[in-house]
Amino acid sequence: MQRVVRLARRSIPLVLLGLVACERSAPTMPGGYPDFADLVERVSPAVVNISTVASEAAATDGAQVPLQPESFEDAPEWLRRFFDQHPEPLAPEADTPDAYPPPQQSLGSGFILSEDGYILTNYHVVRGAREVIVRLLDRRQFVAELIGSDEASDLALLRIDASDLPVARLAKDSGNLRPGQWVLAIGSPFGFDYSVTAGIVSAKGRALATEQYVPFIQTDVAINPGNSGGPLFNLAGEVVGVNSQIYSQSGGYQGVSFSIPIDVAAKVARQLRETGTVTRGWLGVVVQEVDRNLAQQFGIDKPEGALIARVLPESPAARAGLREGDVILRYNGEPLPSSSSLPHLVGVTDPGEIATLEVIRGGRRLRVDVAVGTLRAEPLAQDGPAAPAPMPAARTRLGLELRALTAEERRDAQVMHGGLMVVAVTDGPAARAGVRPGDVLLQIGGQRVDSLERFAEVTERLIPGQTVAVLVQRRGAPLFLALDVPVSARD
Incomplete structure (x- = not known):
């Protein structure tokens, strides 16, 4: 059978990758299951094995020991990234410097984007590396140059000094994937080169706690340490994703794997190739x-959309007139089923472009046009005026004990103006709403509170039996809570 990936005389620009006409799908075996053998033979030459030697600084920081799974405070399970390791080296036969192995190596996968040696992999595979070694299917090895990396999407672009390389074909749009479709992964789990696993697409557009700018493809393809950075293929032999993460209680594969969609990965790779950032x-x-x-x-x-809990000063949103309490329902016509849908859509928008938002404000639908800005690597400074000196806590209605913030508390909570420190929460409406000691109370029913007098004034106007939105600042992050105003006599 003719190979889809074949050697050519000249390099194909990255921007043209994935535009080749689709091949026919894999043949089926008796019973209707696909026969992946021909597909694997065609696409494997474009898959590479990646090993790295940690830098001395990384080794000092503990990068040479197997990293433990990351845990998240509010997550029921650990979300684990593949920081992959070689088996322990054998003891040296002689007590000489040359007999000892180099610093421990990580192991991952990748795939070739262009004939002149550009290769895509995960950022975490090459992070902290002193040397990156790429091995091809024909056993040739090259020391790779790191062209650029992007921690936000966990992608890195490498280049090796080679030509006429086999190239992986990229799907035009991973958005055409549907849950239930067959997909295939090739990589080096636990160092076993060119291992093939297959499964189906479980879901699309998954948001993970560690990644705000990637709508992950979820599959049940068996992915393990060493598959990181390897390609996820459809039955046409096109790359539809970059295998990146698993969700596990044990640290190994448990049927839930995540891949970066290829349209996201291709855009990142293109920018890294052109500008390095x-x-x-x-x-x-x-x-x-x-x-x-x-x-x-x-x-x-x-329940839908993205509720704005904070508008940063001097930001594109502030200049466009967006407010805390607005709910964004659509971004450039795309519906937002949840708040996690927004960061990716904003992230892929070119800075300077005018984005159209459909917003709910006070029960009314509004159209807001925003000139999108450029995301900075560093957080914006949010220094505010010092608060008054602390005063004794006062018990208020709704079951709260409140006081003014100190200057240090205001700085730690990242609150510029207003707000009251929640000292204690007694049994009552606030406790049932989820308000906690240590929260900074910012708004009630859309009204800002900056003093005990203002709090009393606002709460005095609340209608018994009504549900109002309460905005608090918790561990530096704003959070809206729904508070039911009691029907009984006011305390």
Whole structure:
């Protein structure tokens, strides 16, 4: 059978990759299951094995020991990234410097983007590396140059000094994938080169706690340490994703794997090749999920969209007139089923482009046009005026004990103006809403509170039996909560 990936006389520009006409799908075996053998033979030459030697600095920081899974405070399971390791080296036969092995190596995978040696892999595979070694299917080895990396998407672009290399074909749009479709992974799990595993697409557009700018493809393809950075193929032999993460309680494969969509990966690779860096769009808002109670409070038919909990000063959102409490339902016509859908859509927008937002404000639908800015690597400074000296806590209605913030508390909480420190929460409406000691109370029912007098004034006007939105700052992050105003006599 004719190979789809074949040697050519001249290099194919990265921007043209993936535009080759699709081949026919893999043949089927008795029973309707696909026969992957011919597909694997065609695409394997474009897959590479990647090993790295850690730098001395990385070794000092502990990068040479197997890294433990990352845990997240609110996650029921650990989300583990593949920091892959070689088996322990054998003991040297002689006590000489040359007999000892180099610093421990990590092991991953990648695939060839162009005939002149550009290779895509995961950033975490090459992070902290002193030397990156790429091995091809024909056993040739090359020391690779790191062209650029992007930690936000966990991607890195390498280049080896070679020509006429076999090239992986990229799918035009991974958005055409559908849950239930067959997909195939090739990589080096545990150092076993060119291992093939297959499964189906489980879901699309998955948001993970560690990645805000990637709508992951979820599959049940067996992915293990060493598959990191390797390609995920469809039955046409096109790369639809970059295998990146697993979700596991044991640290090994448990049926849930995640891949970076190829349209996201290709755009990052193109920017890294052209400039060495990645530019992303920026609105300047902090958003949160809309639950059933908040949907009712903000006049939405069902829980959807991205609720703006904070608008950063001097940001594109602030200049466009967006406010805390606005709920973004659509971004450039794309619906937002959840708040996690927004960062990726903003991130792939070119800075300077005008984005059109559909917003709910006070029960009314508005159209807001925003000139998208450029995402900075560093957080914006948010220094504010010093708060008054601390005063004794005062018990208020709704079951809260509040006081003014100290200057240090205001700085730690990243609160520029207003706000009251929650000292204690007694049994009552605030406790049932989820307010905690240590929160900074910013708003009630859309009204800012900056003193105990202002708090009393605002709460005095609340209607018994009404549900109102309460905005607090918790560990530096804004959060809306739904508070039910008690019907009984006010305390």
